[in-house]
Amino acid sequence: MSQEKFDSTDLKILDALQRDGRLSNVDIAEQINLSPSPCLRRLRRLEEEAVIEGYKARLNRNRLGLAMTVFVQVKLRSHSADSVAGFEAAVQQMEAVVNAHTVSGSADYLLEVVVADLEGYDLWVRQIQQLSMVREIESNFALRAVKADAPLPL
């Protein structure tokens, strides 16, 4: 499970791509002082082994009218398999939820919810409160992003 399978060359490729996901193989190769052939072989291997899970464009939420990010702590009524599965399925269906983890501490889940405004948030809260397995939620509104989607420390 650790990174023993990855040498420093692999890590350089991954680091380059997590900073600019549209780099071509030639550009990566140049950046890490390797010729394109072995660089492409490594890249394909990293993709096939799902070390690279995919690529995505980072969009500016504010510019898109999604001005409100809310972190929501959720406590369930019961931790039966049905409750857990039902809640998680519901969360996966909700497009406003962009991240969701089970967490240690007093809450069961921590969700990151993205909506346009307070009205959108109200609509979403009503949805989640209609889930019978939800006991309690606590919302913390993001006021300002200090650091967003930074690269992983490789």
Add this chain to the structure above:
Amino acid sequence: MSQEKFDSTDLKILDALQRDGRLSNVDIAEQINLSPSPCLRRLRRLEEEAVIEGYKARLNRNRLGLAMTVFVQVKLRSHSADSVAGFEAAVQQMEAVVNAHTVSGSADYLLEVVVADLEGYDLWVRQIQQLSMVREIESNFALRAVKADAPLPL
């Protein structure tokens, strides 16, 4: 600030790219039933206007030995401009912090911290506790990801 500047074609381009950041212009055009020329013009405009902030590879944290994600609530001793600026500069320097927001509620900041293991977490905690402006922290360990880095609801 709202999305009045973006028509449904723009949104389709953005949605395609947030799901697959390596799509070529030709592929996007095909996917949204537009010819490549106007599609590329729109894409470049969206990049120049920073609606698209960048592109990144999504990496599998576990495969890279970064098995531990922790959400940390931080309270500052004071909210003077110096304290705030100092704390935020420190957070931006710390590679383990991949996300940081100021939030409403009892805490001042919510951080997402990525480390290899408990030892790495301990090292990071010591760093943050050495900052004089930090009054108190509360850590919630992510036990399992239910949804990670999902596309924005466009």
Add this chain to the structure above:
DNA sequence: GATGAAAGTTTCGTCCT
């Protein structure tokens, strides 16, 4: 906004060290 052609890149198979 669509089409088509030219120029430039990228990818990828193959072979060699």
Add this chain to the structure above:
DNA sequence: AGGACGAAACTTTCATC
């Protein structure tokens, strides 16, 4: 393992409708 070469495919850019 890394490096080199060439063919095929693709992308971008441009002119034109």
